[in-house]
Amino acid sequence: MNERIRNILTHLIMSPNIKMAQLSKEMGLTRRQINYAINQFNDELLEKEFPQIERNHNGDFIVSLEIVKLLSPNQFTLSAKGEDTVYTEFERRSLIIIFLITNTTYISLDHLTDLLNVSKSTVMEDMKRVEAYVRNYGLLISYNRNEGYQVSGSEHRVLQLLSDLIKNESLFYQHNIKNIMAPNVLEEETLHLIHNMEQMLHVNYSDKSIEYLQSAVRFLIQRGLDLSNKKSNFFKGQVRDSPEFKFLRVLLDDYPWKLNTSYLEWLALLFLSSNINERKTTQVYDSDNTLISLITKMVDSFESQTLIKINERDAFERRILNHLRPACFRIKFNLNLGVYSESAIYEANYIVLNDLMKELIVPIENWLGKAFPNDELELLSYYFGFQLTNPSELNHTKPRAVVVCTNGVIVSKLMRENLDKLFPELHFLASFSVRNFYKFEDDYDVVFTTTPLQSNILQYIINPIMTLKEQVNLKYRVLKDLGINEIDSSVEDLLEIIREHALVNDTKDLRKDLEYFLLKIKQGFPLDDLNSLPSLTHYLKPHFITLTNEDLSWEEAISLSCKPLMEEQIIDEKFINDCIQQVRDKNYSSFLGMRTCIPHTTVENGVLKDGISILISKKPIEFPNGRRINFIFPLSFYDLTMHLKTVNQIADISNNVPLLDSLLEESDEKEIYQILRKIT
Structure with missing residues (x-):
């Protein structure tokens, strides 16, 4: 099995319903190249009396379980965290459920052990908790001994479970988790759709709503693409009159996602139930007329019972509509409050409005046919009271x-x-x-x-x-440009005090130092914590350094630089192949300084453990873009949050010309390692 067919198989198994056009786009291959590779592999399968890869009348690829078993379990390197990071029981349970929901085919035990980076026995114990949890939603976990696990039951309840888990588990806002759960829905396209909806509706969603929508929209579309032929009737047309549904139906014509009407309705509901910070128009949609009328009566009752006259009442009622409209959709369709909770509720005095709000909300509850739960009512009380006194502060995106x-x-x-x-x-x-x-x-x-x-x-x-000084300077520039800098007035006050008690020779430099100091103590900076992170020599061993004086092609040089990591089983062959493929791209730019290349790739492309090796070539190596490279640092990283200090150190080394020249003069790997250990 060659590398091309192995990669094709990986795509087909990870995304069973992928179409030829999408497969071609993701792999950067033509249809002819893909068909040729599959036909060649089918000939090999035929000789060994294995079932062949086929396509049905819908254009779906059919890959049998026997073919799946030809791939080693390591092929499915799904784990979003490093080897040393352990998920909690609750995190594992949530990950399994979302993975089963976004993958509509059966999921094997091997898939789940790779996802969670735990043993099969641990996954089997986790599945008992998963089965108990999904029963709360009237769902079951189906098990097939030959194929694995699958969620079964009402599709409406499956999507409700999906929505609730995303709201209640911040794990699903992580970028790598989103990419694992929804590989066929790109992050940038999801964000573009959300922004287009804001433009069409003339609104700004709250920051928390944007975070929620980034995950919820991606995961829903991922499932909806696989089940586009499945007929469901979630809401009996109850959201089709909304502008959100109508705009989505128009917008999705420009995206590569084909959803049936039921999933389009649920997608509309995700937007309908998301909190709005600001509505940029006074336009009223016909579908909101009843709620607007009820809000007017609510405010009438509030004024008559409290004897408080609300100024600019029309604007106030529009702001209440921004909050109540999504709350009504959440309540009507049993979507949990989740990330919308405001911790400030329990600290603010507006909670005293809660008893009054229970009375004011009754007409809206009668209209919905459902009561407001306590968390929604508390949030409404807080919002109502806050809008009376601080309307401008709440509407901040x-x-x-x-x-x-x-x-x-x-x-x-x-x-x-x-x-x-x-x-x-x-x-x-x-x-x-x-x-x-x-x-x-x-x-x-x-x-x-x-x-x-x-x-x-x-x-x-x-x-x-960036150095710490560069970070401070950048922060000052950005906050000043955006008009949210509070440092300037403090600096002027301090300068005035200093001038009264001391002679200032250089006001300009003093001002800069004061800005630096105030920003640093006020904000804190990521690089302040670098000392607690591992250094370069934590990942680099003396025998990971290779010296050469040979004439090497860049392909040979990358392979040679990776050899120590291969021998230590830190990477596999896929790592080298993917790095070479990247360098061939005319836009490749993984360089630091003028003489250093840092080939690296992602976990699914051959990263097995953390490690760094170095090739030092006394003769410059010509790379495709014309760069002449003497130092190659292959980087094999799992958890990227731990490697900031190391990459900073490699950057410093790469920009230190005297140091690089001295390293080129050395002829002993041990001496080089000692030099690097001393400076890092």
Whole structure:
């Protein structure tokens, strides 16, 4: 079995309902290349009397269990965390359920052990908890000894379970988890759909709603694509009159997702039940007339019972509508409050409105035919009271940010992780290649990029790995540009006090130092915690260093640099093949400094353990883009949150020309290791 057919098989098994067009797009192969590879493999299967790969009349590929068994269990490297990270029982239970929901075919025990990175006996114990949990929703876990596990029961209850788990478990907001659960639905396209809905409806969803929708929309579409031919009638047309449903039906014509009407209704419900921070129009939809009338009566009752006259009442009622409308849909269709809870409820004095609100809400409860649960009622009391006194403070949506990095997947993820911690004032939604950014740039307010972009949105060109001083300077610039910087006035006050008691020779430098100090103590910075993270030599062993004076092609050099990691079973052959394939791409840019290359790939492409090796070539190696490289650092990383310090150190080494020159002069691997250990 060659590598191409192995990769094709992996795609077919991971996404059983994938179509030829999508398979071709994901693999970067033509239909002819895919068909040729499958036909060749079918000839081998025929000789060994195995069933062949077939296609049915719908264009679906049929891969038998015997063929699946030809692939080693390691092929399905799904685990989203590193080897040393352990999920809790509750996390494992939730992961199993969502994985069963987003994969509509039977899921084997091997799939689940790889997903959770635990033994088969642990998964079997977990399945008992899963079976008990899904029974609360009237669902069952079907088991077939030859094929595995599957969720069965009412599709309405399956999707309700999906929605509830996403709301109640923050695990599903992690980017790698989303990619595992919904491999056929791209993050950037999901975000684009959400932004298009905001544009069509003239609203801004709350930050928490955006986070929820990023996962819920992806997972729902993933399941809906597999079941597009299944007929269900969830709501009996109850959401089809909403503008959300009508706009989605139009918007989805431009996306590669074909959903039947039932799943389109549920998708509309996800938007209908999401909280809105701001509505940018006074337009009223006919479908909201009844609720608007009931809100007017509610406010009448409030004024008559409290003798409080509400100023700008029309605007107040519109803001209450922004909250009550999604709450009514959540209650009507039994969707849990989940992430919408506000901790401030229990700290604020607005809870005193709760008893009054129980009376005011009765007409709306009669209209819905359902009572408001306590958590929704408490949130409404808080919201109602807060709007009376602080309406402007509640309607605040963070600027939406995107990261564009040309230095490969590991550096890109590290950049996003670092910036996310550095800027709690921003909502980082995605990290893109340059090409994908231009397709979706209108969805964002701010971009942080390693290369200049032809874009009209606010952009900051930064180093992929920043020093603490660079972080502080960047933070000051960004907050100032966005008008949310509180440091300037404090700096002026401090300068005035200092001038009264001391002679200032350089006001400009003093101002910068004060800005640096105030930002640092006020915000805290990710690089402050680097000392607690592993250094380069934690991953690099003395025998992982290779010296060469030979004339090598870049392919030979990458293979040679990876050899120590291969011998230690830290990576497998897929790692090398994928890195070589990446370098062939004209846009490949995993370089640091002028003479260092950092080939790396993702867990599913051959990363088995954490480790780093180094090839030092005294003769420059010519890479396809014309770079002349002397140092190759293959990076094999599982948990990217642990490697920030190491990558910073490699970046420092790569930009230290005297150090690089001295390393090239060395002829002993042990001496090189000692030098690196000393400086890191």
